[in-house]
Every structure is written in structure tokens, then in C-alpha cells.
Amino acid sequence: MVTIKSREEIEKMRRACKVVAETLLKVKENVSPGVSTLDLDKIAEEHIRSQGLLPAFKGYLGFKHTLCTSINEEIVHGIPSKKRVLEAGDILSVDCGAIYEGYYGDSARTIPCGEVSKETQRLLQVTEESLALGIEKMHPNHRLFDIGAAIQNHAESHGLSVVKEYVGHGIGQALHEEPQVPNYGMPGTGMRLRAGMVLAIEPMLNMGSEETKVLEDGWTVVTLDGALSAHFEDSAVITENGPVILTRI
Ligand code: MG
Ligand code: MG
Numbered sequence: 001m002v003t004i005k006s007r008e009e010i011e012k013m014r015r016a017c018k019v020v021a022e023t024l025l026k027v028k029e030n031v032s033p034g035v036s037t038l039d040l041d042k043i044a045e046e047h048i049r050s051q052g053l054l055p056a057f058k059g060y061l062g063f064k065h066t067l068c069t070s071i072n073e074e075i076v077h078g079i080p081s082k083k084r085v086l087e088a089g090d091i092l093s094v095d096c097g098a099i100y101e102g103y104y105g106d107s108a109r110t111i112p113c114g115e116v117s118k119e120t121q122r123l124l125q126v127t128e129e130s131l132a133l134g135i136e137k138m139h140p141n142h143r144l145f146d147i148g149a150a151i152q153n154h155a156e157s158h159g160l161s162v163v164k165e166y167v168g169h170g171i172g173q174a175l176h177e178e179p180q181v182p183n184y185g186m187p188g189t190g191m192r193l194r195a196g197m198v199l200a201i202e203p204m205l206n207m208g209s210e211e212t213k214v215l216e217d218g219w220t221v222v223t224l225d226g227a228l229s230a231h232f233e234d235s236a237v238i239t240e241n242g243p244v245i246l247t248r249i
Contacts, residue, residue, distance in 0.1 A: 002170060002178050004196035009103060009172065010237055010246075013198060017105030017235050017246035019051045019098045024109050025249065027067070027096070031111045033088045037069035040094070041080035048098050056097030056104050056175055063219070068095040068108075075204050075212060075221045075229040076108075076166055088114030091124065093231040097175055104175045106200045107247035108233035119207070120228060123160065127205045127230040130154040134168075134183070134201045135236050138243035144179055144190030151203045152184040163204035163229070165212055166221065171200045171235055195240050202233030 005013065023044045030043055045066040048055050055066035063079075070078035070093040071086070078084075078093070086092060095108035110124050130151040137146040147168075155162050168181030179191060183203045208227025215222060223229050236245045 002191070002197060003172050004194060005172055005198055005237065006196070010198070012101050012103040013105060013172065013235070013237070014246050016053065016098050016100035016103050017107065018249060019048055019053050019100070020096050020105040020107045021247045021249045023047045023096050023098070024094060024107060027094050028109065028111050031086060031092055031113050033086055033114055035086050036082045037067075037071070037078070037080040037084040037086070037092070038082040040069060041065045041067045044096060054099040056099050056106070060175060066096065069093070070220065070231070072228055073223045073226045075163055075206070075223060076231055077219045077221050079217060079219055086113045089116055091116060091120060091228060091230065093229070095231065095233065102173055104171050104173070105247055106171055106175060106233060106235050108202060108231050110230040110232060122158070123205065123207055123228055123230050126155060126158045126160055127203055128232045130203045130205065131201055131232040131234060134203065135234060135243050135245060138193060138199065138236055138238045140193060140195045140238060140240060142193045143188055144181065144193060145185030146187050147201060148182045148185035149187040155203065155205045160205040160207060161210035163206060163210055163212060166204055168200050168202045168233070171198050193238055195238050198235060198237045198246070200233055200235045202231065204229060204231045
């Protein structure tokens with residue numbers, strides 16, 4: 001079932017999303033060579049709790065941390081660890097969720113550590129642009145796959161591949177609600193979008209093939225060919241006038 005959020009619910013989500021956005025900025029400020037992903041996780045958890053909110057991922061399906069931290073060829077769901085120390089030239093995908101009064105916010109950014117190559121910068125830029133183009137389709141009476149089509153079109157026109165096995169989603173009183181929002185599809189197809197729907201749009205784009213595998217830790221998703229991957233996500237609400245992104249400050 002797809003839920004339509006009331007004004008009061010959206011205000012609660014706005015709060016959850018704002019704290020997620022703040023947290024990701026704090027993490028970004030602290031990304032540098034020599035920092036471990038567990039250090040970043042602690043910074044994130046402290047900030048979320050200092051605002052009176054709860055980390056959304058901690059305890060979710062047994063996940064033990066506040067952030068998912070995925071380095072280089074890791075796509076999503078990487079586990080923070082003191083053994084994973086960032087080096088100059090790495091890219092780090094950071095995914096964060098928070099809960100305010102039972103309502104969730106969810107957002108992700110891929111952050112360069114020090115100087116990265118031109119090609120890597122382009123991967124990040126195109127992924128972020130594809131997120132923006134997907135969100136632009138969030139209007140009442142547009143169709144669900146208009147979003148994925150915009151993302152796929154932009155990614156593929158820049159020679160990047162779209163991860164198909166992991167998708168965006170509705171969000172509200174659960175981290176993952178219906179509908180699933182694939183980052184690909186035929187424009188003009190899928191359910192009709194309506195004002196009051198809140199969606200987390202989250203393209204994952206690879207430099208190589210779209211194929212993925214899960215590591216033995218049971219969580220970390222990597223590109224099968226070892227090529228770099230980027231992930232940008234925002235939670236946004238559909239209004240009569242179009243999308244409003246909630247996970248921005
Ligand atoms: Mg997320
Ligand atoms: Mg998500």
C-alpha cells in the first residue's frame with residue numbers, strides 16, 4: 001500500500017530528514033585520509049542522538065551501525081569498521097537514516113577523499129545529476145517509471161551503468177515503504193504519482209558493468225567487475241507544485 005502523508009506527518013519527516021542532512025555534512029567535513037569508517041559512524045551517531053533522534057539503520061535487520069559506508073567498488077550497505085581507513089583518492093558512499101517521532105528520513109552522498117581523478121569526479125557528478133533529474137519527475141499525475149527513465153537516460157548517455165537490483169522506495173513510518181522506485185524503466189508507465197507521496201530516490205551508478213555481488217559479511221554490495229560505484233539519495237515529497245526535497249538544509 002502506498003501511503004499519502006498528512007501535513008503533520010510531512011513536518012515530522014522534514015525534521016528527520018533535516019537531521020540526516022546535517023549528519024551527512026558533518027561526515028563530509030570529517031572525510032580525510034587516515035580516518036576510519038567507524039570514526040565517521042561515531043560522529044554520525046553522536047549528532048543524531050544530540051538532536052534527540054534515533055539512528056534508523058542501527059538494529060535494522062540486525063545492522064549494527066548508524067551509517068552504511070561503502071568505499072570505491074562497494075556500492076551500498078558497507079559496514080563501518082576501524083580497519084577500514086580512508087586513503088587519498090578513495091570515494092566513500094555514506095548512507096544515513098534517522099527517526100523522529102516514528103518517522104524516517106533517508107539520504108546518501110558519495111564523498112571524495114582528497115584528490116580524485118577527473119573520471120571519478122565525473123562519476124560523482126553524473127550520479128548526483130541523475131538524482132536531480134529523477135526528483136524533477138516527482139509531479140502529481142506523472143508515472144512512477146518517469147523517475148527511473150530520467151535517471152537511466154542520463155546515466156547511460158554518459159557511459160555509466162545503472163544498478164538494477166537495489167532501488168529507491170517510499171518512506172514514512174517505515175524506512176522502506178511501497179512503492180519500490182527503480183532507477184530505470186519506460187517513461188509513461190507505472191503507478192500514477194500523487195501529492196503527499198514521499199519517496200527516497202537513490203541512483204547507484206557504476207563505471208563498469210551493472211552486475212553486483214554481496215560479500216561474505218552478508219551486507220556489503222560490490223560491483224562484480226571491481227569498477228567504481230557512486231550513490232546519491234534524497235527523500236522528497238510530491239506537492240501540487242512538484243517535488244520538495246526534505247534531506248537538504
Ligand atoms: Mg539510504
Ligand atoms: Mg533508501
